Amino acid sequence: MTHTLDHDRRTARRSHRTAGWTTVAGLAVLAGAAVTAYSWRGDLPDRVATHWGIDGTADRFGSLNAALGGLLGVGAVLVLVFGAVTAFLGHSATTRRMGAATTIWAALFTSVLLLGTLHVQRGLADAHSDVDVSGVILLAIVASLLPAVAVGLLVPGDPRQPAVGPVSAEAPRERLSPQEQAAWIGRTEAGPGIAVGIVVVAVTIGLVLFTRMWGMLVVPALLLVSMAAMFSFVVRVDRTGLAVHSALGWPRTRVPLDEVVRADVIQVRPLREFGGWGWRVGRGGRVGIVLRAGAALLVERTGGRSLVVTVPDARTAAGLLNALADRERQAPGPEAGSAAG
Known part of the structure; x- marks a missing residue:
């Protein structure tokens, strides 16, 4: 019990630490954007354009303070929400990385969008002038995406946390002889x-x-690149544990055999439990590679982490993973082998 509590405390500290510095960084970016925008107030029209229609023409106007409060207010709410998700659901490095990247993305996107749309209005006497903001939108997308991905990659991974107890006797198992080698490979592809x-x-x-x-x-x-990367995955179970990777090779994830607490089969409803399809974070911080509804492989691992993969024949995958984990923990260690020799 003490060992489990120590793991839980360390996991909570990692989640809170990641959420803390990314939230502070995101709010600092928004504050910097506000200061910069306010320093331009003498160069801007009395009423600035705050919204553009589908044809690219400005159709809403307001004071500089209203523009700052509107867009940066939305950015601040997003930063705080994504920071809270990272803090309370960041049991795994995958979730913390996604949360950190999304937090920084929200701050950068709203800041660049605000400053860009204001910058193109500097020196104008009337905000009704024909102003092209397509370049601003493109810059906001690219300039926010690349740093956000970099931040996500900088978040440290999970330390090794070997399991200390046996796999539950109620978990499904495939029959394996002591020396038998076995592997299972499945493929999950896009549904709705x-x-x-x-x-x-x-x-x-x-x-x-x-x-x-x-x-x-x-x-x-x-979007097409994201779809190609997220809607076809190869799943493998062998003596090293569970490995899942996109058909493009990335993204990928792995659960070492000695971190498997239990594997099982569950029924998944993507929209209700994960908010959609793809590589998702669901209820309780559960990470899901969810491409369709129905049976899925659930792998509970040490540190309160879990991974869900919707894949055909999930029961065989779960049974083999449990059997291999059992055999791994029952095998004699190096010292026992030396004594026997």
């Missing part, structure tokens, strides 16, 4: 999520064609 992604890409391309903001073609391009 791919249809949703295709519709989003088609709508985005339609908007680009309608507005003639050709630089915005980067958005459907990024």
Whole structure:
């Protein structure tokens, strides 16, 4: 029990530490954007454009304070929400990395969007002048995405946390002889999520064609790359544990055999439990590679972490993983082997 509590405390500290510095960094970015924007007040129209229609024409106007409060207020709420998710659900490094990257992305995107749309209005006497903001939107997407990914990659991974007890006797198992070598390979591919992604890409391309903001073609391009990376995964169970990787090779994740507490089969409803399809974080901080509804492999691991993968024949995968984990823990260690010899 003490060992488990120590793991839980260390996990909580890692989550809170990551959430703390990313939230502070995000709020600092927003504060810097506010200071910069306010320093431009003498160069801006009395009423600045705050919203552009689908045809690229400004259709809403307000004071500089209203513009700052609106966009940066949204950014601050997003930073605090994503920071809280990281703090309370960041049991695994995957969740902490996703939370940290999203927190920084929210701060950078709203800040660049605010400063960019204000910058193109500097020196104008009237905000109703024809101003092109397509380049600003493109810059906000690219300039926020790359640093956010870098921040996510900088978040430390989980330390090794070997299990200290046997796999539950109630967990499913495949029969293995003491020396038998076995492996299981499965593949999970896109279900309804791919249809949703295709519709989003088609709508985005339609908007680009309608507005003639050709630089915005980067958005459907990024969506297509994301779909290719997230909607086909290879799942392998062998003597090293569980390994899951995208058909493109990345993203990938792994659960070492000595960290497997229990593997089982559960029924998954993607929208209700994970908010959608793809590589997701669900209720309780559970990480999911969820491409369709139905049976899924659940791997509970040390440190209060768990991974869900929707894959055909999940019961065989769970049974083999439990059997291999059992055998790994029952094998004599190096010292016992030397004494026997």
